Amino acid sequence: MAKILVIDDNIDICQLLERFLTKKGYDVETTISGKTGLEMVKKTFYDLIFCDFKLRDMEGRDVLMKVRETSPGTQVAIITGYADVKIAVEVIKNGAFDYVTKPLIPDEIINLIERALASTKANKSNTQTFTKATNLKSEKSTGSDTNSSKFLKGTGKESKKLYKEVALVAPTNLSVVIYGESGAGKENIARTIHEQSERAGKPFVAIDCGALTKELAGSELWGHEKGAFTGALTEKAGQFEVADGGTIFLDEIANLSYETQVGLLRLVQERKLRRIGGTKDKSIDVRILVASNEDLRQAVSDGKFREDLYFRFNEFSITVPPLRNRQGDIEAFAYHFLELSNDELNKKVFGFEQQVMDIFMEYPWPGNLREMRNVIRRATLLSDGGKISSAALPPEIVYARKFNFTESPSEGDSSGKSKPKLPLNLKDAAAEAEAEVLRKVLEEVKYNRTQAAKQLGIDRKTLFNKMKQYDL
């Protein structure tokens, strides 16, 4: 029987939920105090917790953070007094399963519980571990497409956080901005969101906006009628029409011309499009995911990107971590790409010399997964069976080690194993110093964000973003 805990300082809500959910066959406990709730979580495993956003003794978001630490397998749903998309986005980003608004509606509550329990079950059965020659544990992506075996989820702290966010946002219809460095896997994440949504099985269309010229963009996105312009010899459906019912992924969105942004805004607002040269509007039902490797808010301040469009897209955002921050998964990715390369090149290279793995751990991988895949494909081609040695690596990767002269705390998962030191450039050093100051101030003010923001001379939103960035 699923165990549910209700934490709400309104005793009526506690009693109401207890009576209702017990009747529905759940094992329910309640408390009006956040602190008592956390004590209960230490002693008992709950499948799901309903927690009020504003408790008398604690904030719901702090309860959520603590539950995530002490009982990561427990789902948390936040109860709020009113529908506020900001609160929703914030709590979901912090790891809540979902949120419900008062007055509580029985059907909504039951629906949420069923989804939360199903998601826990799916997470458990999707975790497929397998053993490599090196006793390496990896987690394969379990998308429904035939390419799923080409992708690895990873089991490190950063990867888990990433896929948790994906699992949270995928079933919704929210637009998502996916941030990340080039080659970090943004498109793969967009595809995973699509595959984990109700739109799976419908089209997924990926468009590189960086490759669309101003002239091409309109016809590519909205399509055109025959004779709409010189050269339009036949009619052509645009990519939004092709994606109808499914998901469209607009990569490098900041590169779209102003004109195209205006067209896109109209489409997003009215959910209708008109082909170039056409006379009729067509209704379109497409979920939009966008990616950028530059900060879109910055692009807005620079006047490069329309603010209204940014707000439409930024219903949720996900950052795909760079490979160098996924230290706990570097070995797994290396073996994964070796397996793919062996298949593709019909080779039987069976591993890496220790020195190569050390180089991989220390190298900052500016081109991320794409770069690693290419490096390993090349090394597999150059190797005659046996293990890959450093002689098969491009000199710039081997050479990069020589510049590893600075001290850097190890990053990666929380396995507690000592990790090789990472090369530290000026940018990383500045970020580390910033994270350190933030950590100290937050500890000083017991994680009271308003006070911390005041003390640091920044607004709460900036503080929140930085806490997320540095995982504080």
Ligand SMILES: Nc1ncnc2c1ncn2[C@@H]1O[C@H](COP(=O)(O)OP(=O)(O)OP(=O)(O)O)[C@@H](O)[C@H]1O
């Ligand atoms: N989880 C993964 N497991 C294995 N390979 C991956 C994974 N994610 C991405 N890749 C591979 O890494 C390469 C880059 O991935 P992808 O195109 O998704 O990155 P991107 O961030 O969208 O890149 P860009 O910024 O250049 O558009 C691809 O070859 C892809 O197959």
